[in-house]
Amino acid sequence: MMVESASETIRSTPSSQNGVSSLANQTDGGGGGGGGGGREGGASGETNGEMSPVELLHFQQQQALQVARQFLLQQATGLTSPSSNENKQPAVQVPVSVAMMSPQMITPQQMQQILSPPQLQALLQQQQAIMLQQLQEYYKKQQEQLHLQLLTQQQAGKQQPKEPLGNKQLAFQQQLLQMQQLQQQHLLNLQRQGLVGLQPGQGTVPLQTLPQAVCPSDLQQLWKEVTATQPVEDSIKQEGLDLTTNTSNSTSFSAAKVSPPISHHSLPNGQSTMHTPRRDSSSHEEIPGSHPLYGHGECKWPGCETLCEDLGQFVKHLNTEHALDDRSTAQCRVQMQVVQQLEIQLAKESERLQAMMAHLHMRPSEPKPFSQPLNLVSSATLSKSTSDTFPDGLPHPPTSATAPITPLRQGPSVISSSTLHNMGPIRRRNSEKFCTPISSELAQNHEFYKNADVRPPFTYASLIRQAILETPDRQLTLNEIYNWFTRMFAYFRRNTATWKNAVRHNLSLHKCFVRVENVKGAVWTVDENEYQKRRPPKMTGSPTLVKNMISGLGYGALNASYQAALAESNFPLLNSPTMINTSSTSGMLHVGHDDVSSTVEQVNSNGSNSPRLSPQQYSHQVHVKEEPAEAEDDSRPVSLMASTNQNVTIPDDRDLEEELPVEDLS
């Protein structure tokens, strides 16, 4: 100890650099390496959307015609049109004779003569709404079909070798994705045309009046046409890849429309480009000299980070490197998924929050339809399941200064609890402390961590353990652990030297990781006892503990009995395997009973039936290093969690009940 030579402080060596490349080799496999530039088809992509002015005109005429037909039909059937809410002029009394004519007989010219431009306009909108509705239905059906197919494939393929099945699934999923994209694109287009406010259900025209059967090819055509009607500059500028921003409008999360702007712009690298909440419906290029994918002098395309001196250079870069090709499209899809995931997550969490608050008779600070990151919870003590998954939580980079998206005027500054785990060396202990079952957290946010460059709020030790426990035989080689990290977390696809070192360090350092010589080298296993042992550092009386926990979670305002009630009320939930997402609460519980070390044995005895999340205990891996296996007889009763892991088992609430001052509730 105290070796002076070591006093030489750490300087940030560029060591991390070399690691990156090596990792890239491992993960990327090099398969896609060369393919990227293949067709470099920026131009070809645009030709798709191109439409000569003549065609455009023609299309518009057709549309107007259709609309007018519709209108006539309505007139004939006595329906009123809501969208043209004020037909001051009794809306051109259409001669009944005309109305009765078979619509097909009316030429566009006639139609234009019959109807005034405003009427045409209104009708057009109405018609579009109808189209939208139909399209949605069609898409929905298609999606269902695909899902069905996928499902049957999965079922059928259960016994089959993985490969072919995987391919098929992939194909289906691709199909599905394409479908979704198409849908989103279309929705967006319609919205751009001023239909934003028009909800599908609003079309008054009975569907029956429209040709019911819309075949896919028609749709394709329709879609093309509709696309063509949008401002040309728009369609070109967007390079047909505007998927990222409209994800929020996707039907899979239709509720998102209600939600406050989540501002997806900053998603890619998290460099917080979110200045102020902005509207998605408007075009990106609000600021002439900026681009949502460009900031801080670098390209914000996911995984790119290419430095560009100015916007011009960036645009050039964008057009060359991120043109419309397979790769970009794939990345886009990934990004879409990230966004979707986040939105879904947000919705879930918000809902849960509301329910919780309702249950606790706490009034939400504001009756907001969708919460912003709730601020009940001071960022410091927040158990991450709420904080982390509350993305504002988009990978916010260190620049914590950038305000969280929402102004949120009341309450403690949210100051982006999310930024917490995002910044450099964060102390993740908080989250660790609450022992969020990492497995549940991961299960919940798997996609998120996988795609978003966010540092996972877990310690290396817990991650390593998770990696090991996830495998069937509960053992991994070092390299496999590496691979797990990179596979599961986008964050660990960078700075490999650093975190790999940390992984090795942790493996060596913690007694809970046991190295076992195997036929094909050494593998690492987890000694669950040891792992659990190291957790409860020195907790004191449980009641106070729980109290602290609760207050730490931001419920400090609650009085003791309330707290007890809260704690208790969690148990039933926790026992339900479906409550995966109660990470924070279960965390509380876990710690709570961690310190109740007296009743351990019971837990031990039946701990084997831990819920799905908890890989069973591994007592048999007891090839302890050279460590004297004193663990057993240690005065400390092998920590309650001994055999299960943190996931709750019935005895727990018994324990807690004993310890908690639960007197006055009920």
Place this chain on the structure above:
DNA sequence: AACTTGCTAAACAATT
């Protein structure tokens, strides 16, 4: 203030 925990960096040995 002392202690603990976790992260990062780094040196070094052993193994592949």
Place this chain on the structure above:
DNA sequence: TAATTGTTTAGCAAGT
């Protein structure tokens, strides 16, 4: 020989 794997020491930050 180089790369990987494993061990150890050290300093720092944050939490207890």
